[in-house]
Amino acid sequence: MTAxxxxxxxxxxxxxxxxxxxxxxxxxxxxxxxxxxxVRQAGLGTRIVFDGRELLNFASNDYLGLAAHPAVIAxxxxxxxxxxxxxxxxxxxxxxxxxxxxxxxxxxxxxxxARALSFSSGWLAxxxxxxxxxxxxxxxxxxxxxxACLLDGARLAGAxxxxxxxxxxxxLARLLDAxxxxxxxxxxxxxxxxxxxxxxxxxxxxxxTARGASLMVDDAHGIGVLGPRGAGSVAAxxxxxxxxxxxxxxxxxxxxxxxAFVAGSAALIDGLTNFARSFVYSTALAxxxxxxxxxxxxxxxxxxxxxxxLARLTRHFRRGAxxxxxxxxxxxxxxxxxxxxxxxxxxLTLARALADAGFYVPAIRPPTVRPGSARLRVTLSALHRESxxxxxxxxxxxxxxxxxxAN
Ligand SMILES: *Cc1c(COP(=O)(O)O)cnc(C)c1O
Numbered sequence: 001m002t003a004x005x006x007x008x009x010x011x012x013x014x015x016x017x018x019x020x021x022x023x024x025x026x027x028x029x030x031x032x033x034x035x036x037x038x039v040r041q042a043g044l045g046t047r048i049v050f051d052g053r054e055l056l057n058f059a060s061n062d063y064l065g066l067a068a069h070p071a072v073i074a075x076x077x078x079x080x081x082x083x084x085x086x087x088x089x090x091x092x093x094x095x096x097x098x099x100x101x102x103x104x105x106x107x108x109x110x111x112x113x114a115r116a117l118s119f120s121s122g123w124l125a126x127x128x129x130x131x132x133x134x135x136x137x138x139x140x141x142x143x144x145x146x147x148a149c150l151l152d153g154a155r156l157a158g159a160x161x162x163x164x165x166x167x168x169x170x171x172l173a174r175l176l177d178a179x180x181x182x183x184x185x186x187x188x189x190x191x192x193x194x195x196x197x198x199x200x201x202x203x204x205x206x207x208x209t210a211r212g213a214s215l216m217v218d219d220a221h222g223i224g225v226l227g228p229r230g231a232g233s234v235a236a237x238x239x240x241x242x243x244x245x246x247x248x249x250x251x252x253x254x255x256x257x258x259x260a261f262v263a264g265s266a267a268l269i270d271g272l273t274n275f276a277r278s279f280v281y282s283t284a285l286a287x288x289x290x291x292x293x294x295x296x297x298x299x300x301x302x303x304x305x306x307x308x309x310l311a312r313l314t315r316h317f318r319r320g321a322x323x324x325x326x327x328x329x330x331x332x333x334x335x336x337x338x339x340x341x342x343x344x345x346x347x348l349t350l351a352r353a354l355a356d357a358g359f360y361v362p363a364i365r366p367p368t369v370r371p372g373s374a375r376l377r378v379t380l381s382a383l384h385r386e387s388x389x390x391x392x393x394x395x396x397x398x399x400x401x402x403x404x405x406a407n
Contacts, residue, residue, distance in 0.1 A: 032345050033365055044068040046383050048360060055360040056388055058378050063225050063335045064306040065383035066256030066296045076257075079291025087284035092273075095284030103290045104261070106297055110231050111249075113241055113263035117272050120285050122220055122250035123149040125260035127156060128276030129216065129246060130187070134159040139184040141175055141213070143167065143199065145192045150218055154187070166195075169203055176211045184213040185246075190233035191221035194369050194377060196332030198222070198233055205243035216246035224254025224300045225334060230307060241265055251289070255296040259285045306382035310335055313380045317389050324397040335380040338364070339396070340373055346403040347374035353399040359392050 028034050042049040045068055048057045066072055079099065089095035100118060107116035119125035130153030134140055140154035144163045154161040160182075164171040176184060186208050188199045201217065208215040222233030234244050241264055250260040262272060272279060300306070317337055321328045329338050341347040347363035354361050354376075365374045376396075380389065 032348070033367075046381060046388070050355070050360065053355070053358075055355060055358055056384075056392070058359055058361045058380070058384075058392060060379060060381060061221070061253040062256045063254040063310060063379070063381055064230075064256065064300055064303075065381050066224075066254070066299055069256065069296070069299055071299060072256060072292050072295045075295035076288045076292035079288040083287035083291070085288060086286055089284065090280065090282060091284045092280060097284075097287050097290070099287055099290040099294065100284065103294045103297075106294055107261045108263055110229070110297060110301065111247055111263045112231065112235065113247060114266050115269040116261045116263035117269050117276075117279065118259055118261045118285050118290065119276075119279055120259055120282055122147075122218075122248070122252065122260040123152075124278035124282060125248050125250070125262055126150050126153045126218060128278035129248060129262050129272060130154055130159075130185075131157040131277060132272050132275035133157075133185060133214070133216075133246070135183070137182070139175075139179055139182045139213075141172055141184060141186045143188050143192075145195055146187065146189050147193055147218060147220065150187050150189070159185075166192075167197075167200065169200065169207060172204070173207055173211070176207070176213055180211070184211070185216055186213050187216040187218065189221070190217045190219035190249075191226070191334055191336070193221055193336065194338060194364055194375070195329055196221075196334055196336030196338055197329065198226075198331075198333070201233060201237040201239060201244070205237075205239050209243065214246065215244050216248065217244050219247065219249040220253055220260075221334070221336060223249035225307060225310065229302075229304075230254070230300045251293045251296070255293055255300060257289050257293045257296055259289055259293060309382040310380060313382075313384055313386065313389050316386055317378070317380060317393065320390065320393040321396070324393060324400075326393075326396055326400055337378040337380065338375045339378065340375045341403060342372055342374060344374040347376060350376060350399055350403045353402070354392075354395055357395040357399070359395055361392070 040048050046057050048055055083097055087095035104116045104118055126149040134157035136158030138159045140159040140161050142150055142163050143166055145166045162175050191198050205215055217234050219232040219234055224230040226233045227235035232249060234247055245264050247263045251257040314335060327340050341350060344365040351361060351363040361376045361378055364377045
């Protein structure tokens, strides 16, 4: 056999990667868990159009209604005129503008930290921070319900990742006590994205301090919503840089734009500027987004009515759901209000019935959540009216028995 023929024969034995991927997708679709993109045809704020139908949107993370706020849009357009649409280069190679500097300063002041550093997305911020902080063999302890990018960051860093059962601080303490010598980072969501509850940050911080571990909080769902002037769940818990040395949050939720930041000491930020590869080797955050985000922060800080309206609607939703016997999550006290259905197909059925009734509330299914805990993830916005929340509750009450009886 010639060398070419031999290598061809070998190549035929090798599994084709695209085919394997396609088979995995088919297998997933076969058990009813396939995912496909649907085009949202139009709509801003709380109204969106899918398949030619206008639906009330109860699925957005735009909690304060800033994504289409006139001041935020104006800042974006003006920012593009002044600085161009794209940054044109990475931060360290000429892409870093005055607006990035202003944004970072505003973020540091808002969160009560010495400094902050912006990234182009939350994924990049978490990957960058975790790989810069952790060395192979270090311990990284994470709540089981943490966001996927925190898990991936620890894995990419080569750290020993140990996950503790949701909120199980005894387990967390035992994991730390078992290896008192190893450098350790505890990383937790501030508000859990699929369950809507808050991490017990004060207790975790005390535990970390007593055991010499560092604490990183991902406050994607707390920033803008919780705490004084919307400074987030860490500020709401009264925790400074000593207790939470690494604070991360995103722009894509309550701030209504896109991007993320890490805030902390000057030493942390200098370290990230050198070693966070997703910062160093990535095009700087688009300048118009930096302008828009700074404008969104100003609105979030001063327009307290948005947080108050959100809190009012949340209380209204929870009271109404309780009165109607819906399966509310016990300790979700913010705008993320999951209704646990159980079976994935039942959650889908319910989501479809709600769409027919004019509401967009997507079903969240495994592997995003644990098997048997499929749910409807209702999210509220300051732009919803109480009557709209009431209408959603009525629709839920009408359709809930169908799926829960069949379950
Ligand atoms: C959305 C989210 C992220 C990712 O942020 P992006 O800017 O969307 O990449 C990270 N962590 C948590 C907890 C999130 O909810």
